[in-house]
Amino acid sequence: MADKINGATTVLLCGVGGQGTILAADILAKVAARAGLQIRLSEIHGMSQRGGSVITIVRFGQTVLSPVTDFGCADRIVAFEATEALRYLPYLAKDGKLLVNSEEIVPLPVLIGAVEMPENTLEFLEQRGAKLIDSTKIAEEVGNPKATNIVLMGALSTELDFPVEIWEEVISKRVPPKTIESNLAAFAAGAKAVSQE
């Protein structure tokens, strides 16, 4: 899994401001740190958060230097929204893997009729080998609609080598106490959803 160039694994999380990408990235980084790896997590705050397109980069390995990445260098892209997967696709490494929430969120320029959504987004992504997961629906099913981000971390966890116990411990510490149970359920449901395929 190690990036040939960098000796570190690079995960790019992208989505729409307000979807919880920053919390998910924080959990992933803490899991990697708990597993004894060096980590760098780089996020963008401020103006872009107001419903704009957002990315967070998590890198981990024995040695990690740069906090950012380049086109063709991300080992994993986790897209919290399908159109954003298209936007950040250039970052994916040739042997990288793409995990996509199949939900499409319509941005304001489309709502006001200035431009249109791309057609066949999900088909295009599937052709590129993306794993699609309806994490919005899964989060609702486990009774915590806000846990879409944790469902995606559950799905991602099946492709990384970190023990489930570490994920569960980090999630339990990081989410509001009242939501621990539903977040752990969301995590398990996310993992199950991709392993069934």
Place this chain on the structure above:
Amino acid sequence: MAVESKLLSGNEAVAQGAWEAGCLIGAGYPGTPSTEALEAFAKYDDVYAEWAPNEKVAFEVASGASMGGVRAMVTMKHVGVNVAADPLYSMSYIGVNGGLVLFAADDPGIFSSQNEQDSRFHALGARVPLLEPADPAEAKFYVKQAFAISERFDTPVIVRSTVRLSHTKAVVECEDRADQPRKEYEKNPVKWVMMPANAKVRRKFVDARVAELAEFNNASVFVRADYRDTNIGVICAGVTYNHVREALPEASVLKLGMTYPIPDQAILDFASRVDKVYVVEEASNYLSMQVKALGVELSEFVEPIPPDDELSPGIVRRAFGIETPEFDRFDGALPPRPPALCAGCPHRLVYSELRRMNAVVNGDIGCYTLGALAPLSSVDSVVDMGASLSMAHGMELARQFSDKSIAIDGRPIVGVIGDSTFAHSGITSLLGTVYNQGSGTLCILDNRTTAMTGMQGNPVNGITLQNRPSRELDLVKLCEALGVEDVQRVDSQNLADVRAALKRAVASDGLSVIVFCSPCRLLVRTRKEPPTISDCKRCGACLKIGCPALGTDDEGHAKIDETQCIGCGQCAQVCPFGCISSEGRE
């Protein structure tokens, strides 16, 4: 000493470093990407921290704390350093009593700012030492060093960050605090009173200090020469070092931690031991300019590094002719996804009315800058904090030299500013207009918080950083006290009132101020049922207010996204046919 590993952002590490260094007082003004440094510092036990109305005030508060004998830190974003530059340049002459550290966070790549300014030039201008940490662990270490340097060399010290340090998290070893005894203040006018005779004395002191600091820097922990392949020698600093080391694992690298004053001997030594010397830096020529001034000849890159935007390892690789990986892309058109005013945002109706009135709007810095984007498209200018009000005054002044043929002369000129920005720099702008008997319409959008940077308190809402009791500022009374005769307070969620107030204000010959008041919807998160839509005429009026919860179905009828809608009722108020109804659904 107890050591604990924590996952900290660069900003949090700066706060930890200040705390470990025994810093007791922190002041600042919020601004991305600097904000969390002071927020994190404020959470430690036994420290005092405050948001100041602006960066100049913050710097002066910290300067006074230093004069009073304690260690003090002041935090701000790059453009804030311009506001604080006045005291900074003179505090350079004065120096310190307790250590004084300015934490300045730059925004290469312009993610959340109005420009890509390199604050390091202020170190050159003010002639104060500047440290550039490369990662969170180093940020903590450098801040501690900064306090020591400040006291040893009698100078304020700048610690400069960028987005990719401030908002990068990594594991940092946290240590205990080393308490610093409060220093005695001794009256010393030659040092502290900057009148010409004294300033001339201190001017010479500054020159001597810069020379001493350069000498110190040459043999300091801030210089790290790592000799590998001596064919290529790269000089770099800050986060750029990580990109360089990753892109060029074989190259020799001179990493500089203090880039003003630069370590001249260390650089000349490095240059003499490698065949080709390069300076790799981000969106600036600050470092290469200084290295060239030493007489070092720099080699050409294979592919020039862009003069703007942030760096990455890939850009460095290409600069040295190293191939970068191929990548896939989606060839179709992708809709842009710019940030937008939230569903229920209290700024929306004001902007939709200003657009309807065809007003020329001088805008300002904050969430409400987003009123410039389609479909509201209501803002004509955004420059700096407070510029809205003074520029509207200037636009009004320009009218008097018109021959009446200029199209804007029939249009109302309106300045729009937020509550925190008004407290920051708008009050003096308004005072200038009143004093000079200016006219026009000024809108203060009071959403009860400093929203864009993450809901900080400010003098208008009376919420303080460490939750000490304070008082709210009565904006109407303040404007009246400044001498504005026509001041109205209006609920910005009520379209009829917004419309009537703006109509009256622009019709008046004198100066009018409207305080539009309604809390930010991220502050008061109450939700009502979404409205119902029946018999939609497809006129599109509701779409023009740019609500992210409002779109159309396949046939062009207005349709509400119930997951995003908070039931604010703005769309119901703008529908000219009464087809959107929020009645009876609370």
